[in-house]
Amino acid sequence: MEHTENTFERIYEVVRQIPKGTVATYGQIAALAGNKRWSRVVGFALHVNPDPEGIPCYRVVNRLGEVSAAFAFGGGNRQIELLEEDGIPCPGGRVDLSKYQWRKRAF
DNA sequence: GGGGTGACGCGTC
DNA sequence: CGACGCGCCACCC
Numbered sequence: 036m037e038h039t040e041n042t043f044e045r046i047y048e049v050v051r052q053i054p055k056g057t058v059a060t061y062g063q064i065a066a067l068a069g070n071k072r073w074s075r076v077v078g079f080a081l082h083v084n085p086d087p088e089g090i091p092c093y094r095v096v097n098r099l100g101e102v103s104a105a106f107a108f109g110g111g112n113r114q115i116e117l118l119e120e121d122g123i124p125c126p127g128g129r130v131d132l133s134k135y136q137w138r139k140r141a142f
Numbered sequence: 143g144g145g146g147t148g149a150c151g152c153g154t155c
Numbered sequence: 156c157g158a159c160g161c162g163c164c165a166c167c168c
Contacts, residue, residue, distance in 0.1 A: 043166085060150090070164075076150090082148075082149055098150075148165100153161085
């Protein structure tokens with residue numbers, strides 16, 4: 036029933052679809068949400084993340100696979116811990132997108 | 143209606 | 156290899 040007309044809601048919708056054990060990039064979220072140039076908007080949307088428990092914003096990293104440097108939940112350090120809990124190693128606060136990047140085509 | 147901002151992406155130096 | 160700047164779009168005042 037909700038017609039996510041707002042861009043933000045669309046972004047949240049995509050982030051919620053990120054399966055456990057995988058991560059997505061801002062650009063990817065933006066592309067799935069509708070526009071590949073919303074990368075900045077995606078960052079802002081997650082910044083105002085209204086439902087951090089339902090929206091795994093910690094599964095979103097930049098195109099380099101690096102975690103946010105200003106994670107609002109206690110620093111990027113916190114994000115790394117959450118990712119590792121999902122089984123995603125983040126050496127140097129960085130994720131191997133080649134292996135853990137979310138891919139619509141499950142395999 | 144205009145201006146400033148931001149958890150990005152990409153090219154270039 | 157690292158650092159810098161520009162562009163892009165949406166949201167808030």
